[in-house]
Amino acid sequence: xxxxxxxxxxxxxxxxxxxxxxxxxxxxxxxxxxxxxxxxxxxxxxxxxxxxxxxxxxxxxxxxxxxxxxxxxxxxxxxxxxxxxxxxxxxxxxxxxxxxxxxxxxxxxxxxxxx
Amino acid sequence: xxxxxxxxxxxxxxxxxxxxxxxxxxxxxxxxxxxxxxxxxxxxxxxxxxxxxxxxxxxxxxxxxxxxxxxxxxxxxxxxxxxxxxxxxxxxxxxxxxxxxxxxxxxxxxxxxx
Numbered sequence: 447x448x449x450x451x452x453x454x455x456x457x458x459x460x461x462x463x464x465x466x467x468x469x470x471x472x473x474x475x476x477x478x479x480x481x482x483x484x485x486x487x488x489x490x491x492x493x494x495x496x497x498x499x500x501x502x503x504x505x506x507x508x509x510x511x512x513x514x515x516x517x518x519x520x521x522x523x524x525x526x527x528x529x530x531x532x533x534x535x536x537x538x539x540x541x542x543x544x545x546x547x548x549x550x551x552x553x554x555x556x557x558x559x560x561x
Numbered sequence: 562x563x564x565x566x567x568x569x570x571x572x573x574x575x576x577x578x579x580x581x582x583x584x585x586x587x588x589x590x591x592x593x594x595x596x597x598x599x600x601x602x603x604x605x606x607x608x609x610x611x612x613x614x615x616x617x618x619x620x621x622x623x624x625x626x627x628x629x630x631x632x633x634x635x636x637x638x639x640x641x642x643x644x645x646x647x648x649x650x651x652x653x654x655x656x657x658x659x660x661x662x663x664x665x666x667x668x669x670x671x672x673x674x675x
Contacts (some may be wrong), residue, residue, distance in 0.1 A: 479661060489667035491651060493563070498661070513655055537604065543661060548594065548606035549653075 448473045450540050454550035458561050459528055467523045467555045468501065469538030474501075477556065480521045481539040497521060503550070528559045564588065565667035567652050573673045579640040582670045584631055586654030592616070593635040594655075595627055595662055599648040610635055611657075642674045 449472040459465045471480065482494040488549065497514050507511045509526045525532055533555050539549040564587035565591035574580055586593050595607040606619035610629035621627075624642075629635040639646060649669045 481663070483666070489649065489671070490668045491653075493663055493665060521630050536598075539604075545611060547592075547617055547662075549596075549604075550606075551604040551605050551666060 448475075448478075448542070448550045450538050450550055450552035452536075452538055452555050454555045455553070456558070458558045458560060461530060462527050464524060464526050465528050465557065465559075467525075467536050469523065469548060469552060469558065470520045471519050471538070471540050472500050473540060473542060475480060479482065481541075482523050483523075483537045483539060485535040485537065485554070487534070492515045492556075494523075494536075508560070525557075528557075530561055532559040532560050533559045549552045563665040563667065564630075565652060565654050565665055567650075567667035567670050569670060570668065571671050571673075574596045574642060575675055576642055576644060578611070578674075579638065580642065580672065581648055581651075582590050582636070582637040582650055582672075584635045584652030584654075586652075587665055588611060588634070590654035590656050591633065592655045592657065592662070593629055593633070594653040595621075595635070595637050596651040596653065596666075597643070597648045598651060598669075599645075604651075604657065607637070644674050 451470045478499045480497045484492045511524045513522045535554045537554045538552040566585045568583045592611045594609045598604045607621040607625035608627050609617040627637045651669045653666045655664045
């Protein structure tokens, strides 16, 4: 069985602070895929990034960066110089390459960026 | 805009009723997924279709059913509705339905059962 844990339920920061959202996953598969999605107050789910289990390179996209560490089964997400528009619920998710193609989501982290 | 459309955006109905939620995938995507988001259960996978065929089933109640039509749009039917069925229902699509694919989500249908 697969499991994704986002231990931080809510985080509040002041604008321009850096913030890291934690994600720990469990899977027995050797090939799997990790995702981050953003759910702003408007409610839609917005895809942010996909990472394959065989690619441990960290990735940076503007103010966003992701740290994938297989040794600790973690896929953490850092926002640098946070902005009010970053306020949202962020979900980490996992799927594998087998017959079960559905996403297993974590419970989400509510990020509030205060002006 | 993900390219996935869902209608209606909001739906208010009464217990015992039946509703149909509709989803159109992104152009070219063959696979459609349905998820339910509720406060107590979080985001849960319901069912997946690929090119008209059911591919995977999750925590979908027997009162719920879905199908994918030849034009690849999908419908989720919810019957004998209960208060606990109130939730945000998402449809997602991906091109081939494999685990490597990225699933792009529609804006969701918010169902309220009174």
